[in-house]
Amino acid sequence: MPDTPPHRTLFTAKSLTKSFGEVRVLSNIDLQVNQGEVLALLGENGAGKSTLVKLIGGYETVSGGLLHLANEAGELRPLNSDTWKHATAEAQGVILIHQELNLAEQLNAVENIFLGNEIRRGPFLDKHRMLELTREYLSILDCDIDPLVPVAQLSVSVKQMIEIAKAYAKNSRLLILDEPTAVLTAKESEALFQLIDRLTEQGVAIVYISHKLDEIERIADRVVVLRDGELVGDYDAKTLTKDDMARLMVGRELTNLFPVATPPNATSEVVLELKKGAVPGLISNASFQLRAGEILGFAGLVGSGRTALMEAIIGLHQFSKSSELLIRGKSVSFSSLAAARDAGIAYLTKDRKGSGLLLGMSLPINFSLFSLHKFSNGLINTKKEQEAFSEAVDTFEIRLKDLSISAGNLSGGNQQKLLLAKVMAAEPSIIIVDEPTRGIDIGTKSQIYHFIANLAEKGHSIIMVSSDMMEVIGLSHRVAVMCRGQLVGILEGEQKQEHEIMRYAAGLESQLTQEGEKASA
Amino acid sequence: MPEIKITRSIDLKTAGPFVALIALFILGAFVNDAFLSSGNLSNILARSSFIGIVAIGATFVITAGGIDLSVGSMAAFISGCMILIMNSLMDKIESLPVLILIAIFASALIGAAAGCINGLLTTKAKIEAFIVTLGTMGIYRSLITYMADGGTLSLNFTVGDVYSEVYYGTLLGVPYPVWVFLCVAIIGYVLLNKTVFGRHCFAIGSNEKVALYSAIHVDRVKTMTYILQGICVSIATIIYVPRLGSASGQTGVLWELEAIAAVIIGGTMLKGGYGRIWGTVVGALILTLIGNILNLTDMISNYLNGAVQGIIVIAAVYLQRGAWRKRAPT
Ligand SMILES: Nc1ncnc2c1ncn2[C@@H]1O[C@H](COP(=O)(O)OP(=O)(O)OP(=O)(O)O)[C@@H](O)[C@H]1O
Numbered sequence: 001m002p003d004t005p006p007h008r009t010l011f012t013a014k015s016l017t018k019s020f021g022e023v024r025v026l027s028n029i030d031l032q033v034n035q036g037e038v039l040a041l042l043g044e045n046g047a048g049k050s051t052l053v054k055l056i057g058g059y060e061t062v063s064g065g066l067l068h069l070a071n072e073a074g075e076l077r078p079l080n081s082d083t084w085k086h087a088t089a090e091a092q093g094v095i096l097i098h099q100e101l102n103l104a105e106q107l108n109a110v111e112n113i114f115l116g117n118e119i120r121r122g123p124f125l126d127k128h129r130m131l132e133l134t135r136e137y138l139s140i141l142d143c144d145i146d147p148l149v150p151v152a153q154l155s156v157s158v159k160q161m162i163e164i165a166k167a168y169a170k171n172s173r174l175l176i177l178d179e180p181t182a183v184l185t186a187k188e189s190e191a192l193f194q195l196i197d198r199l200t201e202q203g204v205a206i207v208y209i210s211h212k213l214d215e216i217e218r219i220a221d222r223v224v225v226l227r228d229g230e231l232v233g234d235y236d237a238k239t240l241t242k243d244d245m246a247r248l249m250v251g252r253e254l255t256n257l258f259p260v261a262t263p264p265n266a267t268s269e270v271v272l273e274l275k276k277g278a279v280p281g282l283i284s285n286a287s288f289q290l291r292a293g294e295i296l297g298f299a300g301l302v303g304s305g306r307t308a309l310m311e312a313i314i315g316l317h318q319f320s321k322s323s324e325l326l327i328r329g330k331s332v333s334f335s336s337l338a339a340a341r342d343a344g345i346a347y348l349t350k351d352r353k354g355s356g357l358l359l360g361m362s363l364p365i366n367f368s369l370f371s372l373h374k375f376s377n378g379l380i381n382t383k384k385e386q387e388a389f390s391e392a393v394d395t396f397e398i399r400l401k402d403l404s405i406s407a408g409n410l411s412g413g414n415q416q417k418l419l420l421a422k423v424m425a426a427e428p429s430i431i432i433v434d435e436p437t438r439g440i441d442i443g444t445k446s447q448i449y450h451f452i453a454n455l456a457e458k459g460h461s462i463i464m465v466s467s468d469m470m471e472v473i474g475l476s477h478r479v480a481v482m483c484r485g486q487l488v489g490i491l492e493g494e495q496k497q498e499h500e501i502m503r504y505a506a507g508l509e510s511q512l513t514q515e516g517e518k519a520s521a
Numbered sequence: 522m523p524e525i526k527i528t529r530s531i532d533l534k535t536a537g538p539f540v541a542l543i544a545l546f547i548l549g550a551f552v553n554d555a556f557l558s559s560g561n562l563s564n565i566l567a568r569s570s571f572i573g574i575v576a577i578g579a580t581f582v583i584t585a586g587g588i589d590l591s592v593g594s595m596a597a598f599i600s601g602c603m604i605l606i607m608n609s610l611m612d613k614i615e616s617l618p619v620l621i622l623i624a625i626f627a628s629a630l631i632g633a634a635a636g637c638i639n640g641l642l643t644t645k646a647k648i649e650a651f652i653v654t655l656g657t658m659g660i661y662r663s664l665i666t667y668m669a670d671g672g673t674l675s676l677n678f679t680v681g682d683v684y685s686e687v688y689y690g691t692l693l694g695v696p697y698p699v700w701v702f703l704c705v706a707i708i709g710y711v712l713l714n715k716t717v718f719g720r721h722c723f724a725i726g727s728n729e730k731v732a733l734y735s736a737i738h739v740d741r742v743k744t745m746t747y748i749l750q751g752i753c754v755s756i757a758t759i760i761y762v763p764r765l766g767s768a769s770g771q772t773g774v775l776w777e778l779e780a781i782a783a784v785i786i787g788g789t790m791l792k793g794g795y796g797r798i799w800g801t802v803v804g805a806l807i808l809t810l811i812g813n814i815l816n817l818t819d820m821i822s823n824y825l826n827g828a829v830q831g832i833i834v835i836a837a838v839y840l841q842r843g844a845w846r847k848r849a850p851t
């Protein structure tokens with residue numbers, strides 16, 4: 001029902017195709033976006049979702065097909081695909097928030113939000129006004145930060161909120177969000193959803209990409225499913241359950257997302273033990289044990305010190321004198337990541353763009369970087385490296401038509417799989433994964449869960465830091481909860497439940513006694 | 522299982538410097554018949570050896586995301602030290618070859634130590650490489666001027682006669698410096714492209730944080746690149762000292778710029794993360810060829826040598842940028 005308010009068509013695409021060189025990643029996409037609605041784009045990793053929205057947002061050029069955008073009067077007008085660049089798109093109110101963060105790290109929130117759209121008074125910047133507006137936007141997003149510190153010092157989730165504020169600051173008619181909540185906590189996501197509600201009431205159209213199906217259920221009006229570069233369906237969101245969505249995306253029935261993880265034997269060896277772990281300024285008190293064959297989840301709010309603790313264990317931060325780290329009963333202190341790696345401990349970073357992958361480099365180079373010594377006896381054995389890489393492509397199901405592209409051109413999910421492959425190439429026995437399924441589609445998620453459970457079954461030990469509550473509960477044998485730099489409790493069995501974890505994470509409950517010692521093991 | 526191909530298509534970036542070299546070569550042959558004489562050709566090769574060897578060291582530093590501006594004055598300083606050592610040990614050591622070997626050994630030590638200082642200041646003291654090496658550049662330059670008392674340090678003639686063989690001697694008709702250049706290039710190529718160390722240089726140059734999280738000893742590798750640079754400078758001086766037999770405050774002036782120019786012409790990215798040893802070799806040859814051709818022709822004044830080199834550097838970078846954007850869009 002085009003042209004009848006309030007759902008007038010804002011944007012259409014007809015037979016849209018996109019190829020990179022000879023590889024076609026999108027074929028014959030027909031899409032319609034209406035004012036005031038939330039259109040969810042679903043699809044597996046590499047299905048072409050990001051590519052599609054980049055075409056709409058003017059970040060990639062169309063290989064074939066037609067785009068139409070409504071003008072102020074509501075009449076659809078064809079877009080000249082040669083001149084449809086992101087600057088033109090933004091001027092017309094088509095705004096894309098990328099899957100990956102794109103902030104100027106040395107600038108602060110205010111400067112980032114108004115980058116390219118600076119408010120002036122005469123020839124000078126109106127800093128006061130910009131600061132005022134930034135405060136307003138951030139308060140709408142419930143984001144309580146100092147807008148004047150360089151964003152490099154902020155956490156990824158806060159950076160993402162700044163990206164959102166930046167998009168909000170531009171007057172949008174069509175706002176496209178590519179996996180905005182991948183790095184957000186539940187609370188921050190909720191603030192975003194409220195913003196989305198507010199925008200749709202004003203008639204703004206939203207295109208929303210996410211692998212989190214509850215969110216789709218919560219906000220979407222319409223669901224479009226992509227599979228392998230083709231549009232396989234356009235549905236009314238009300239008619240779909242989460243299971244339907246998963247089935248449509250993957251193309252088959254998805255049973256048991258989480259494997260049944262057999263808990264480790266109570267007598268199995270303690271492979272890692274931290275006593276009174278403390279890092280000045282970051283961690284005040286964290287003690288725990290990790291057994292062979294165990295998956296230990298780490299839950300907590302953003303900023304609770306989980307990542308800092310893991311980075312201290314692998315030698316990136318120095319523990320204070322009173323702390324003791326034992327690996328298989330032996331007291332150790334790693335001076336570098338290489339030392340930790342050689343002791344069998346590997347860490348998968350949550351910041352894959354900033355500290356995970358060399359985006360401009362080839363896939364095999366990225367794959368072997370962490371364990372290069374294994375492929376070298378003086379000279380690098382490229383044949384061995386290649387073989388190991390091909391094997392990893394299979395094991396981790398990195399779905400690609402062209403393996404010669406650089407890591408930066410992989411879809412987000414494939415990047416995550418490559419990162420996992422890179423870490424696993426060192427064959428660690430203790431694996432610390434930080435947000436391992438960020439940006440991963442539900443089918444692959446299930447694979448990764450089975451993969452992790454399998455590792456544990458074989459006697460490896462896994463620490464899994466995750467903000468995805470389902471994942472922490474579903475996969476871990478025990479869940480450690482952190483709150484303000486303290487490990488406040490380890491929950492297992494009956495206690496391993498969402499509301500219980502939240503109580504600990506919020507600081508309402510703690511297993512620590514007054515002196516800061518742990519009361520019960 | 523999917524086919525894995527890691528082709529690096531022969532694009533402008535890889536082939537560019539070679540094409541330019543051939544073009545210059547043909548131009549040279551047209552300009553003057555003397556160009557193709559074996560004397561002139563071996564002269565070109567021998568002359569490009571100095572800058573070439575220094576530039577090979579610079580390729581490592583730049584690939585790993587650093588820069589070394591001190592190489593020219595370091596060369597002068599090391600030359601001065603070598604001459605002083607040989608002159609002062611003349612009376613104490615009978616055998617001249619042994620004396621020369623001692624000087625060579627000292628030269629390598631000083632070069633490595635100087636590089637190590639640059640490296641530690643950038644990595645441990647966390648001062649930008651540009652600033653550190655700007656500082657050491659001034660220091661070495663003034664030290665050599667001081668050592669020569671504002672004048673020139675000359676190598677004792679008796680030693681000089683024996684030592685000059687290193688520069689003027691030939692093997693299979695090719696001057697020794699060219700052989701040294703070739704060896705350094707081959708070793709450099711293997712080191713940069715075939716070893717873990719080289720791979721780590723690439724990784725650090727493209728993203729230091731990723732390198733750190735990939736269990737790479739970032740500081741150690743970066744310091745190593747400066748040490749390599751220092752050793753390359755010392756090798757260059759070892760074959761340079763016998764050529765002139767002297768060192769002064771003017772020795773090695775602007776070598777740093779020529780070395781960086783050679784590296785950039787060769788296709789290495791100034792911001793790090795991508796380096797090519799053979800490109801650097803070609804870059805050094807191109808720079809020497811330009812001077813040589815201008816010498817052999819009256820069309821353009823020899824005084825414009827620097828201008829032509831400058832144009833070539835800028836053109837080379839312009840061409841690379843275009844090719845680069847095509848390969849990895851940002
Ligand atoms: N610049 C490029 N060059 C070559 N191939 C590319 C380029 N950009 C994307 N691709 C390929 O296009 C395909 C679709 O990628 P896209 O990023 O759109 O997937 P996606 O649906 O967003 O996946 P994800 O859920 O993992 O984010 C992938 O196979 C990817 O490797």
Ligand SMILES: [Mg+2]
Pocket residue numbers: 049050051099178411412413
């Ligand atoms: Mg994507």
